[in-house]
Amino acid sequence: MSDEEIQSDGGPAEAISFVYGFPDPDSFPIGDLIAACQTALREKGRTALQYGPTRGYGPLLDYLLAKFQRDEGLTLDRENLLISAGASQALDMICCLFTRPGDTVLVEAPTYHETLMILRDYGLNILQVPLDEKGLLVGELEQRLEWLAATGRRPKFIYVIPDFQNPSGLTLSLERREKLIALAHRYETLIVEDDVYRDLCYEARYAGSTLPSLYALDEGRTVLRLGSFSKIIAAGLRLGWIMAAPQWLNRLMDSGLAAAAGGANPFVSHVVADYCLRGLLEPHIATLVARYRLKRDTMLAALDANMPAEVSWTRPMGGFFVWLTLPPGLAAQEVRTEGEQRGITFLPGPPFFAEGGGENNVRLAFSYLSPQDIEKGVAVLGEVTRKRTNK
């Protein structure tokens, strides 16, 4: 998110802002990262500060391989991973190397608005497929794929966020995951699976094991899966990974950027590897889950207590966002304008749609604010909305 966007969407400095889908800065493990920086510099300074291997720092790759084996039973090797400077840079690289201006890609409606910005940077023709409470409507996807095939077009990829989606908070059902993969095979297109929220699951019955990723279900044939340390350690690290079959990763590794840059962020990779290999990430994720679960529960309880009956919202099992649907005819922009006069702000739905829609939707991020501010802010949102719906 740019400074400009923070300013233009963040409202007045003192506003309670539901805009930021940022990690909670109070959660950053600063002391442990200072120690990890010192170790990286003292013990490995000569390599940590040098250009690194194109695929990424070996011990970090091996840590990730062990994590996927332990958490998901996925047996991979280094050839299936490439370290990136975050999921956004990975997506940018995929667009750069696998698409040409005018190519078609499919996205969920709504989807992560900054992904739409990246796709637009590459001049792609973006088609949207609606969601319901079980995620992407695969029947609608099939219709669009059929229509594209009939007009001689094959989309380059389908971009999906299966777990705790941004902005809707929804999770794609297992049945639909399977159908989506079958469609990608039938219509010979790739899937880009943006999986940055997987570890932030707040339901005990899912703890440690969300639904299988698209990559796992597909055994890696047509899925490029993006992961990130942004949400589980700190966004400023700019560190993530791409998991894919070697045939796709090799193309990325052969790129000019990968060759010239000497691997994404070698120094930060050393720091994060030291942190993870000390066994600090797993207990840290457990504290994040408790922290964000409390915020999510606070937001849902505040919505239950304050919103008029005509308003509905998602109940996310993880991630950072709740997605509201206002009654038809009540524009989110109108509610925001009055909300800002009363000291709250949020993002209305339209930026999250590639082909229009979302005028009566609201994205509320609960990750960044304190539980107290969530309660206060939702109370104001409830008052403004009730007034506008005459309740």
Ligand SMILES: Cc1ncc(COP(=O)(O)O)c(C=O)c1O
């Ligand atoms: C769905 C999704 N993908 C990617 C990102 C950005 O990830 P990174 O910081 O690894 O670039 C975000 C951040 O909000 C996100 O919500």
